[in-house]
Amino acid sequence: MKPAAFFVARRVLPVAAALITAGAARASESAQPTAQPWTPVTLQTALRDLPKGNAAAGQKVHDGMMCASCHGTAGNASTLNWPSVAGQRADYTAKMLLDYRSGLRDEDPRARLMTSIARMMTPQQIADVSAYYASLPKPVAPQAQVALAALLNAAELQRVARLVRKGDPSRLITACASCHGLHGEGKGSTPAIAGQTTDYFIRTMRLYHSGARHNDVYKGMSQFSQRLGDADTVLIARYYASLGTSPQKMTKAD
Numbered sequence: 001m002k003p004a005a006f007f008v009a010r011r012v013l014p015v016a017a018a019l020i021t022a023g024a025a026r027a028s029e030s031a032q033p034t035a036q037p038w039t040p041v042t043l044q045t046a047l048r049d050l051p052k053g054n055a056a057a058g059q060k061v062h063d064g065m066m067c068a069s070c071h072g073t074a075g076n077a078s079t080l081n082w083p084s085v086a087g088q089r090a091d092y093t094a095k096m097l098l099d100y101r102s103g104l105r106d107e108d109p110r111a112r113l114m115t116s117i118a119r120m121m122t123p124q125q126i127a128d129v130s131a132y133y134a135s136l137p138k139p140v141a142p143q144a145q146v147a148l149a150a151l152l153n154a155a156e157l158q159r160v161a162r163l164v165r166k167g168d169p170s171r172l173i174t175a176c177a178s179c180h181g182l183h184g185e186g187k188g189s190t191p192a193i194a195g196q197t198t199d200y201f202i203r204t205m206r207l208y209h210s211g212a213r214h215n216d217v218y219k220g221m222s223q224f225s226q227r228l229g230d231a232d233t234v235l236i237a238r239y240y241a242s243l244g245t246s247p248q249k250m251t252k253a254d
Contacts, residue, residue: 035103038095038217043189046098047091050127058132061125065117075132076139080199082110084139091189093130097121099215107212138185138243139195151242152235160239163232171227176236179220184240189217194243201237 036042062068062075067085072078075086085093099105100118118126152160162168165182167175180186184194193201207213208225216222225233 035106037104038215040217043095043217047094047189050094051124053090053127053129053131055128055131055135057124058128058130058135061121061129062132065120067129075136077197077200080197082197083200084196085133086136087138087195088130088133088192089186089189090127090130090134092186092191093133094126095189097126097130104215105213107207138192139197152239156235156238159232160235163236164239168227172223173227174220174224184243193240196237196240198234198237198241201240202233205233205237 038046067075070077070082071085072082075084075088077084096105096114097118100111100114101121103115105111106115121129163173164176167173167178176184179190180193184192184196186192204213205221205225205228208216208221209228211222214222228236
């Protein structure tokens with residue numbers, strides 16, 4: 001393990017252990033939530049029923065629950081192991097926390113850590129921290145991934161431009177922009193992905209591909225990932241990560 005990674009692990013693991021222990025104690029006081037897949041109606045109802053979020057109060061939640069241990073100061077992850085949450089859409093953050101609470105997201109140990117944390121949060125805290133992250137500027141790709149997120153060459157840009165703007169009808173692949181926006185800004189409860197860490201992006205796609213993650217309401221990501229090759233997954237990850245450093249001008253898609 002590299003020294004920097006070892007330092008992060010030493011700092012994060014005790015925090016994670018404490019939160020898991022506290023979460024387990026809290027969970028034992030009441031019945032565990034039962035995971036129920038969302039429908040478009042039930043999701044919108046759940047999001048609408050959350051209290052109005054307050055960004056200033058959300059910063060206190062971020063600080064008090066030590067979210068920076070994994071997601072970085074002000075929601076900008078400093079390592080490749082965790083996602084950046086700065087600039088994330090409030091509805092998406094709220095949905096993820098509700099998914100963790102119910103167990104709908106339970107794909108790996110990271111998700112189980114988040115389950116323990118989310119079950120300690122009140123609806124108001126969920127709304128507040130979601131508002132706080134939404135108020136922050138989009139994340140900047142960590143220095144550790146500069147090589148992977150380096151500017152794409154002309155051929156790579158042309159290929160990713162086609163996938164982002166038009167998709168690939170021959171493989172029944174929908175354009176990324178149709179859900180996530182042309183600049184990765186997201187829409188509604190669809191996440192913003194500009195500036196996201198490459199490792200998290202790639203891992204997420206592979207989890208959808210394997211079926212380990214299945215909390216997408218319309219099953220769009222599950223279907224998308226099944227049809228996308230690994231090389232294109234890495235290319236798209238590099239492109240969106242690069243939007244957190246210096247924007248690239250895509251060539252016109254064919």
